[in-house]
Amino acid sequence: MIDAVSPQWTIQEQGGTLLVRLKGVWKLMLLHEERQKIEKKLAADLDSKRAIWDLNDVQAIDSAGAQLLWRLWRNHPPLRLDCSPEHKRWFERLDTLDLPPRPPRPLWWPLIELGKFLAEFARDTGRAFLLIGQLIVDLIYSLRHPRRMPWKEISASIYHTGATAIPLLGLVSFLVGIVMTIQLAVELEKFGQNLLIVQTLGLAILRELGPVITGLIVVGRTGSTIAASIASMHLTEETKALRVYGNTPSQRIVLPNVIGMAISIPLLVVWADFLGIVGGMITAKVRLGISYELFLERLPVAVPWINFWIGMGKGMLFGLIIATVASHFGLKAKPNTQSLQQETTNSVVTSLALILLLDSLMGALMTNIGLS
Amino acid sequence: MDEVQKNKNIIAVKKLTTRFGRRIIHRDLDLEVRRGEVMGLIGSSGGGKTVLMQHIMGLLKPASGSIELFGEAIEEMTSEEFRHIALRWGVLFQQGALFSAMTVFDNIAFPFRELKKYGEGVDDETMRQLVFLKLKMAGLEAEDAWKYPAELSGGMVKRAALARALALDAELLFLDEPTSGLDPIRSAEFDSLLLELRQEMQLSALLVTHDLESLALLCDRIAILDEGKVLATGTLEEVARLDHPFVKKFFETRPGEKRLRSIQH
Numbered sequence: 001m002i003d004a005v006s007p008q009w010t011i012q013e014q015g016g017t018l019l020v021r022l023k024g025v026w027k028l029m030l031l032h033e034e035r036q037k038i039e040k041k042l043a044a045d046l047d048s049k050r051a052i053w054d055l056n057d058v059q060a061i062d063s064a065g066a067q068l069l070w071r072l073w074r075n076h077p078p079l080r081l082d083c084s085p086e087h088k089r090w091f092e093r094l095d096t097l098d099l100p101p102r103p104p105r106p107l108w109w110p111l112i113e114l115g116k117f118l119a120e121f122a123r124d125t126g127r128a129f130l131l132i133g134q135l136i137v138d139l140i141y142s143l144r145h146p147r148r149m150p151w152k153e154i155s156a157s158i159y160h161t162g163a164t165a166i167p168l169l170g171l172v173s174f175l176v177g178i179v180m181t182i183q184l185a186v187e188l189e190k191f192g193q194n195l196l197i198v199q200t201l202g203l204a205i206l207r208e209l210g211p212v213i214t215g216l217i218v219v220g221r222t223g224s225t226i227a228a229s230i231a232s233m234h235l236t237e238e239t240k241a242l243r244v245y246g247n248t249p250s251q252r253i254v255l256p257n258v259i260g261m262a263i264s265i266p267l268l269v270v271w272a273d274f275l276g277i278v279g280g281m282i283t284a285k286v287r288l289g290i291s292y293e294l295f296l297e298r299l300p301v302a303v304p305w306i307n308f309w310i311g312m313g314k315g316m317l318f319g320l321i322i323a324t325v326a327s328h329f330g331l332k333a334k335p336n337t338q339s340l341q342q343e344t345t346n347s348v349v350t351s352l353a354l355i356l357l358l359d360s361l362m363g364a365l366m367t368n369i370g371l372s
Numbered sequence: 373m374d375e376v377q378k379n380k381n382i383i384a385v386k387k388l389t390t391r392f393g394r395r396i397i398h399r400d401l402d403l404e405v406r407r408g409e410v411m412g413l414i415g416s417s418g419g420g421k422t423v424l425m426q427h428i429m430g431l432l433k434p435a436s437g438s439i440e441l442f443g444e445a446i447e448e449m450t451s452e453e454f455r456h457i458a459l460r461w462g463v464l465f466q467q468g469a470l471f472s473a474m475t476v477f478d479n480i481a482f483p484f485r486e487l488k489k490y491g492e493g494v495d496d497e498t499m500r501q502l503v504f505l506k507l508k509m510a511g512l513e514a515e516d517a518w519k520y521p522a523e524l525s526g527g528m529v530k531r532a533a534l535a536r537a538l539a540l541d542a543e544l545l546f547l548d549e550p551t552s553g554l555d556p557i558r559s560a561e562f563d564s565l566l567l568e569l570r571q572e573m574q575l576s577a578l579l580v581t582h583d584l585e586s587l588a589l590l591c592d593r594i595a596i597l598d599e600g601k602v603l604a605t606g607t608l609e610e611v612a613r614l615d616h617p618f619v620k621k622f623f624e625t626r627p628g629e630k631r632l633r634s635i636q637h
Contacts, residue, residue, distance in 0.1 A: 029541045030459055032492040060574065062541035063502055064494065071498070086572050098514035099504050102477070336472045336522050 005059060007038055011045055017079065018051035022058050026065035039068055046072065055083035066090035128328050131250065135324070138248075138255045150256045157260025161222040161319075162268055169217050173272040176209055177201070177279025185287040194288040197280070198295055202303035203371070205276040211311045212359055213276075214268045215318035218261070219351045223326040226257055227347035230330025231340040239331075254327040258320060265319035266312045273311060306370040314362065318355050325351045381443070382407045382544055382576045383428055388437030390423060397423055399600040401437070410570060410577045411605075412587045415597030416618060421580045422466075424597065425546055428578065429463060430454060441544075459487070461544040462537030466552060468529040470521040476532045477517040480506055483539040503539070510535035511565055527558040531565075538569070545577040551586055563589050584623075 005024040012019045028035045053069075055061075070091060077095060081088070106112070142149040181201060188196050230253060233239045239249045277299070284290040329347035333339045383405040390397040397420040405411040415421050426432040428439055430446055439446050441457060449457065470479050480503045487493030494502065504514055510531040521529060530550060537545060550566065551559035563586050569575065570590070581587060587594060587608060594611050596603040598618050604611055612623045 027541065029494075030456075030492075035494075062573075063505055064498070064541065067498055067501055067505070089572055093505055093508055094501070097501065097504055097508065099500060100514050100517065103518055334522070338473045 006034075007065070009042065009045070011051075014052075016050075018046065018049050019054065020046070020051050021054045024057075025059050026061040026069075028068060029062050029064040035064065035068065039072070043072060050079050052080040053078050053082065055081065055087055058083065058087060061087050061090065063090065066094060070094045124328075124332070127332060128324070131254070131328050131331070132324065134250045135255060135258060138251045139259075142251070142255065150252055153252065153256030154260050154263075157257045158264045160225075161218060161257075161261050162264030165217060165221055165268060166271060168221070169214060169268055169272055170275045172217060173205075173210065173213055173274075173276040174279040176213060177205065177276035177281075178283045180204065180209075180276075181280040181283035182287060185284070189288065194290060195294075195298065197284050197288060197290065198298040199302035201280040201284075202277065202299050203307060205280070206273055206303060206307040206311045207370070208311075208359070208363070210269050210273040210276060211314035211318060212355070214265060214272045214315055215322065215355045216352065218265060218268070218319070219322055219348055219355065222261070223322045223351050224344055224348050226253075226323065226326035227330040227333075227344045228340060230327060231333035231343055233330075234333055234335040235337075235340070237335075249331060250327075254323070254331075257327060258323040261319035261323040262316050263319075265322075266315040269311055269315035273308070304370050310362075310366065310370060314359065317358065321354050321358070322351050325354065380406055382409075382441070383411075383578065384440040384443075385424070385428065386438045386440075388424070388427060388439065389435045390420065390427065390432075391435045396600060398434070398437075401597075401601055403595055403602050403605075405576060405578055408574060408576055409592045410575075410579060410590050412591035412594040413578060413580045413597060414582065414587070414594060414622065419597050420600065421597055422548055425548060425578060425580060429461070429546060430458065455490075459483075459540055460542060461546060462540070462542030463546045464530070464533050464537045464548065464550055466548045468521070468533035470529060470533055470536070472521050475518050475520055476507070476512070476524070476535075477503055479521070479532060480517075480536045480539050482536065487540075503535075506535040506538055507532075509538065509569060511561075526553055527562065530554065530562060534565075534569075538573070541573065543574075543576060545575050547577055547579045547581075549581055549583075550579070551581065551583045559583065560585065566590055 007026045007028070008023045010021045010023075012021075028038070066087075075094075077091060081091065083091075181197060184197055184200055185194075188194055188200075230239070230249065233249075233253075242249055242252055281292060281295045284295060285292060326347045329343040329350070333343040381404045383403065385401060385403040388398050388401040388403075401424070403411075403424070413421050413424070423432065427434050428441070430439075442460065444457065446454060446457070470476070471482065474482070481499060484493050484499045484502070493499070504517065507514065507517055512528060512531050512535065516524070516528065516532070521532070524532060534550075547566070551562055554562060563583075566577075566586075567590055570577065577590075579586065579590060591608065593605055594608055595605040596611055596614075596616075596619060598616070603616060603619070604614055611619060614620075
């Protein structure tokens with residue numbers, strides 16, 4: 001410290017009681033080791049005798065200094081205390097200090113939490129249905145009044161969810177195609193059924209992997225963005241401003257995203273299918289010696305077209321789910337940072353769970369379609 | 373410059389220049405705040421008051437120029453030295469900037485707990501007492517300690533943020549529009565709280581405000597920031613007499629005040 005005069009004290013004995021005089025600067029907040037030494041030494045010097053305290057020569061004292069003295073006095077004002085009124089304020093405050101403990105959790109808090117969770121879940125489900133209803137109303141309204149259809153926002157949504165996802169999605173699908181083929185090739189070679197790779201890979205990618213990978217990537221890229229951006233619009237009161245001008249968040253933000261994703265995700269699925277198969281085809285030639293001509297000739301024969309449409313349908317369904325779920329959690333967020341984080345996470349987790357759940361349901365129900 | 377002169381200034385900004393892209397915010401700006409003094413900083417919106425404050429706190433690096441705090445140049449400090457010096461000031465952000473995931477108690481305890489990570493700071497029981505002491509000094513009830521920021525009113529948020537700024541007994545306070553968003557009664561209360569604490573804790577402060585009441589009550593000197601420079605510094609009387617368009621507009625009696633006065637008489 002610059003003008004530090006270290007804390008000092010002198011003690012005199014006066015007929016059974018001690019007179020303690022303090023001097024110097026008693027700013028102890030940032031003096032970490034010294035503070036403990038001072039407290040020990042002063043306590044030892046006092047030897048738990050009653051004392052009169054003279055703080056008139058103290059140049060400055062901070063809350064840590066005052067608190068240290070207060071603790072030495074065992075949380076009571078000493079026999080007599082001489083000090084300036086400003087310094088006295090510290091001790092008066094400490095004397096009347098309330099220290100309420102952190103409110104304890106009641107024993108049955110798990111029950112309360114469970115109840116809260118269930119109530120919240122029920123409310124969430126209700127709200128989600130309301131949102132879907134609202135979307136249908138908005139859609140019908142917009143179709144009847146095409147000028148009020150949020151065309152620009154739909155186009156922006158297609159660009160943001162679709163176009164910007166192309167590089168990443170392409171890379172991931174290409175790599176999945178390669179990895180799948182490498183691993184299947186080992187087994188197929190054992191049975192000498194090299195050509196089966198066309199059928200296996202084609203079915204897997206068109207029916208399952210294409211739409212699911214697209215869904216997962218869009219959830220991570222766009223679902224989280226939509227939830228967070230709607231939630232942060234609550235923080236800045238933009239959602240209210242929309243309402244003031246006769247628009248609603250569901251009309252202006254949710255509907256365009258739902259329509260946009262229903263269009264862009266099937267298109268992304270086509271892209272994912274394409275690169276997945278290209279990846280597989282290249283690997284099949286290198287690993288199994290299947291020429292491109294043979295691969296392409298076998299593909300439409302071995303994998304019925306219907307599988308492609310199943311994949312596209314799944315993609316569209318996933319798009320609807322991602323956009324609705326993300327908007328739902330974004331709209332439900334409260335205007336604070338903690339709620340924003342929580343609802344963004346909730347939206348991603350719920351979308352992923354719903355996508356995988358629906359995918360396995362459809363997989364189980366449609367075993368007799370498109371699988372020869 | 374001799375030692376005495378150096379120690380007299382708690383903040384010394386010299387030839388500070390800030391550029392955001394092509395826009396120049398500050399051009400060779402100089403500002404000095406003396407120890408024990410409350411300096412008011414006024415200027416038009418978007419004139420770089422908050423940016424200047426962030427430079428001084430070390431949150432933003434200036435394009436050029438030097439900043440001395442407590443007589444030491446912050447550009448030359450190691451990060452450890454800067455951490456130590458930063459413990460000696462407190463900041464009251466415009467919106468409070470309380471951590472919304474924590475209770476008021478945990479917010480005020482935050483600086484103590486950060487210190488603990490370096491093996492410094494105080495033991496838990498002392499911390500608890502000091503947190504409640506600061507809460508009391510900021511004019512909040514002890515029960516408010518267990519509330520979350522979302523449950524507090526605007527005035528209480530400012531008070532809790534002030535308690536956090538003062539947690540480690542700061543010597544220097546940075547106040548960014550402390551009374552903005554409060555009603556006139558609350559803001560007068562907050563001003564007198566600041567005045568009281570200032571005397572008690574011998575605080576120095578840099579205060580950014582548009583509130584004439586705060587300026588008149590709290591500030592020893594006022595600096596006017598205009599066109600990237602400190603136009604003038606001086607007491608309220610001195611700067612109010614300046615012949616400059618911004619100053620004249622700022623201190624001119626507003627039509628509403630005239631009407632109010634005519635009603636009162």
